[in-house]
Structure formats: structure tokens, C-alpha cells
Amino acid sequence: MAYQDKSLITNFFHLSLITNNLSLINVETALYLLPVTLGDTPIEMVLPSYNKEIIFGISHFIVEDVRSARRFLKKVDREIDIDTLTFYPLNKHTSPEDISGYLKPLMAGLSMGVISEAGCPAVADPGADVVAIAQRKNLKVVPLVGPSSIILSVMGSGFNGQSFAFHGYLPIEPGERAKK
């Protein structure tokens, strides 16, 4: 029991050290690009704890798929109240005018998040259009760290990566896929 008490206190100090560290960072109003897990990986394996702090401060999310974004946020924190959050769907049919409209909360001073289907948003997905429009409006864009299938495969490949070209993900549709 004495041992348990000690580890409890150690953990507590450890945790408050982390929290103090993070609270030193000014959380600015911005469009945060929020990576998600690839597949069933636990959050703690692939996302920094900072991402969680940022997510807690955001109520407006521009997302590739509302259902998977909700599922991701629930995975980040089971206690999160999804019904208080607003989701703006983003796909190939979303027009630049729609996107400009989506950015209104950010222009009014509220941070927003961009969440894609898997991995890092705005790399080979419509999130890039949101970033481009936000840049044009002089809004701050902050990409957060997370799993990128591109970088993980360059790292694991043993190719030197001193120069490489990414020609896009293979299309899902078999006909389109064969053409590539």
C-alpha cells in the first residue's frame, strides 16, 4: 500500500509537470489540422497529448466524414459531448463558397479543426482547399503532428528519402486503380 501511494504521488507530479508545460504554450485561435489514427491504433500510440488539449478547445469541425469524425472524437475522450459540437461536411462536392461560409466561426475568433478520413488532413484530401481559402483570408493555420502513411513508409522503406515523389493514393475504384 505504501508503495502504491508513492507511485500515485509520483504519477501525479509527473502529470502536473506535463500540464504545466502545456499551459505555458499560448493556445491561439487558428484552423488546426488534426490528424487521426490509421485503423484501430490506440490514440496514445500515434498522437501527441497536446492534440487532445487542442481538441478540447474546439467546437467547430470541418470534416471529410461526419460519422468517422464523431467516432474519432469519442475515441479521444469518451466523455466528450458530441451534441454540443458543430460539423461541416467536406467532400469533392463542397464548393469554395461553402468552405468560405464554414470558416465564419474562425473569422469570429473561434478555433476550428479539420479532420480527414485517416491520417494527416490536407495531404491528398479536400482539407487542402480549406487551408488554401483560410490562407487567402489571412487566417492562421496550424498543422498538428500525427501518423502519415507517406512518411512512415519512407522511413520504413530503407530508401534514402533524400528525394522522392508522391503521385497520390491509388484510387479505391478498381477501374480507376488499374489505370494508375
Place this chain on the structure above:
Amino acid sequence: MAYQDKSLITNFFHLSLITNNLSLINVETALYLLPVTLGDTPIEMVLPSYNKEIIFGISHFIVEDVRSARRFLKKVDREIDIDTLTFYPLNKHTSPEDISGYLKPLMAGLSMGVISEAGCPAVADPGADVVAIAQRKNLKVVPLVGPSSIILSVMGSGFNGQSFAFHGYLPIEPGERAKK
């Protein structure tokens, strides 16, 4: 005080939840590619807590620069006993034979880590040679998630990233730099 006690217990449960989650993952013997922070960023902003768990299990590190690798490990955990760790220096003068020799602990069943100067190892740095040699020896290579200046800049750029080419980092030396 009562409040403090409560938060202490909540944090403790939170922490053990994370720990339980992670302990479900089998930590296999492998060559772990360990990303480091870019500049002065705090660890928690850019590295998943899983990376820390993995680092705690490793005593043999192949590193681009011994001094900055030590500094990084101290930043991960101030209590880490650097003197019990072995460092194998890796630079453009390291021969494939040297690298094969470095991998002996891994071949004997001990996990090893690769740490580069900044960001993700084995992307445009000599870490790639270690990966290639490990792959040839049929050793397991596991890239971990961390900050990649390449992906962060694609994300933040507003370019669609559906295809892009990376032509290498600019050389540090001014003459070489101007040629690029």
C-alpha cells in the same frame, strides 16, 4: 485539499487507463525509428506518449549525433540514466560493415533505436542505410510517429498534396546551397 485529493485520484486512474491500454500492445524486439522534436518544441506537443514507453525499453541507440541524442533522451525523461546506454555514431563516414556490427544487439534479441538530428529518422539522413541493412537481415523495423517538416509543410501549404516531389533538404554550406 479534498478537491486536490480527488483530482489526484482521477489523474491516477486516467494514467493507469493509458498504461493498461499500452501494455496490451506487445512490445516486440525491433529496430525502432524514433523521431525527435524540431527545435525547442516540448516533447508532449509533437511525440505520442507511446514513443516514451518504447524508449524506456531500449539501451542501444544508433544516432546521427551522440550529443544531441543524449540531450533528447534527457528531455524525454530527466531521470534517465544516460551512462547505462550505448550509442553508435552514424554519419556519412560510417561504412556498411560498421552498421552491420552496430546491429549485433538487435540480432541477439535486444530492441534498438535510431535517432537522427531532427524530426523523423531515415528520411533524407543516414538512418536509411541502417534500415536497408536491417531489412536485408530480415530484422523487424518499426517507424514511430513524430514531426516531419515535409508533411507539416505540405499540410500547411494549401497545395492539394495529391502529388508532390521532395528534392532533398537544402545544403547547409552556402556554396552548395546556391547550386540547388
